[in-house]
Amino acid sequence: MKTFATKRVLVTGGAGFLGSHLCERLLADGCEVLCVDNYFTGTRENVAHLLSHPRFELMRHDVTFPLYVEVDEIYNLACPASPVHYQHDPVQTTKTSVHGAINMLGLAKRLNARIFQASTSEVYGDPEVHPQPEDYRGCVNPIGPRACYDEGKRCAETLFFDYHRQCGLSIKVARIFNTYGPRMHPNDGRVVSNFIVQALEGRPITIYGDGSQTRSFCYVDDLIEGFVRLMASPADITGPINLGNPGEFTILELAEAVIRLTGSRSRIVHKPLPQDDPKQRQPDITRAKTMLNWEPTIPLEEGLKRTVAYFEMQLDLQRLRAAE
Numbered sequence: 074m075k076t077f078a079t080k081r082v083l084v085t086g087g088a089g090f091l092g093s094h095l096c097e098r099l100l101a102d103g104c105e106v107l108c109v110d111n112y113f114t115g116t117r118e119n120v121a122h123l124l125s126h127p128r129f130e131l132m133r134h135d136v137t138f139p140l141y142v143e144v145d146e147i148y149n150l151a152c153p154a155s156p157v158h159y160q161h162d163p164v165q166t167t168k169t170s171v172h173g174a175i176n177m178l179g180l181a182k183r184l185n186a187r188i189f190q191a192s193t194s195e196v197y198g199d200p201e202v203h204p205q206p207e208d209y210r211g212c213v214n215p216i217g218p219r220a221c222y223d224e225g226k227r228c229a230e231t232l233f234f235d236y237h238r239q240c241g242l243s244i245k246v247a248r249i250f251n252t253y254g255p256r257m258h259p260n261d262g263r264v265v266s267n268f269i270v271q272a273l274e275g276r277p278i279t280i281y282g283d284g285s286q287t288r289s290f291c292y293v294d295d296l297i298e299g300f301v302r303l304m305a306s307p308a309d310i311t312g313p314i315n316l317g318n319p320g321e322f323t324i325l326e327l328a329e330a331v332i333r334l335t336g337s338r339s340r341i342v343h344k345p346l347p348q349d350d351p352k353q354r355q356p357d358i359t360r361a362k363t364m365l366n367w368e369p370t371i372p373l374e375e376g377l378k379r380t381v382a383y384f385e386m387q388l389d390l391q392r393l394r395a396a397e
């Protein structure tokens with residue numbers, strides 16, 4: 074039986090990596106969850122374990138088209154997140170960010186619902202300041218191959234703030250930095266999944282450039298905690314708020330950690346750096362600390378162990394299916 078207190082929450086992109094963890098968390102918090110996804114990069118398998126849950130509903134829908142549903146809160150995550158996927162159909166990527174934001178903001182306006190935007194550290198482009206605070210305006214190439222994503226997300230932020238100023242909508246904008254964990258895509262070129270899969274399969278580990286470029290890696294459970302805290306924060310906290318792990322590692326250090334944790338005999342090979350690849354990226358999370366009392370708690374080593382365990386299971390499943 075439905076109680077009046079049950080909050081109905083829409084998660085777009087809910088069958089993706091982050092979305093599936095968010096759906097899990099919201100169900101655990103007692104919400105009704107409507108997961109909307111067009112399965113471009115997400116899968117039904119990511120939420121298969123939730124399908125029988127009485128408060129979970131899954132809907133195939135493309136956010137570039139209007140959506141008419143009744144909910145109390147919206148988390149807008151729909152958008153391919155890795156360069157291989159977002160560069161596959163760049164026009165569709167911009168449409169997903171921009172039309173998707175317009176459609177979801179329109180829905181939020183009609184329902185007077187609070188709305189959260191999964192923005193990205195990519196809005197900072199190839200930053201000239203380090204680490205990046207939220208008031209840094211970024212250094213983005215508007216015509217490069219990453220622009221469909223970077224500029225799409227920047228425009229989405231603009232739309233969120235214009236709806237907030239113009240219509241009084243309650244908005245929450247999170248700028249997400251590199252996040253990893255179970256249900257990442259095995260072949261999307263993101264560095265953590267790439268390295269783990271290469272190591273588990275005993276293939277060479279590919280590093281672009283000399284490996285001295287740095288990244289920060291946030292474990293998915295930490296990030297989702299940040300999402301939920303931001304959504305529940307007072308209305309005057311609109312963001313943008315950086316969410317990520319400030320611990321900085323070189324790509325070479327990451328490769329070495331993965332080799333150690335998988336016990337792999339893979340060797341490291343170097344390839345040329347792709348165009349517009351940022352040299353450094355690290356969040357300044359002072360705002361998240363002070364406004365949300367949030368900071369990551371799961372060390373890289375621990376998060377990597379859990380992620381390796383997930384990919385080991387996936388590879389075992391693949392081998393079993395192939396043998397059938």
Ligand SMILES: NC(=O)c1ccc[n+]([C@@H]2O[C@H](COP(=O)([O-])OP(=O)(O)OC[C@H]3O[C@@H](n4cnc5c(N)ncnc54)[C@H](O)[C@@H]3O)[C@@H](O)[C@H]2O)c1
Binds near residue numbers: 090091169252
């Ligand atoms: N994972 C990260 O490190 C990271 C970093 C910064 C920002 N983000 C943002 O977080 C969100 C989720 O990223 P993720 O890592 O889970 O990626 P993901 O690719 O696993 O998830 C994105 C989901 O959106 C769905 N989707 C794509 N286009 C759609 C459309 N037009 N209509 C409906 N659904 C659509 C995909 O099928 C997928 O399920 C994205 O908006 C991404 O930009 C992620």
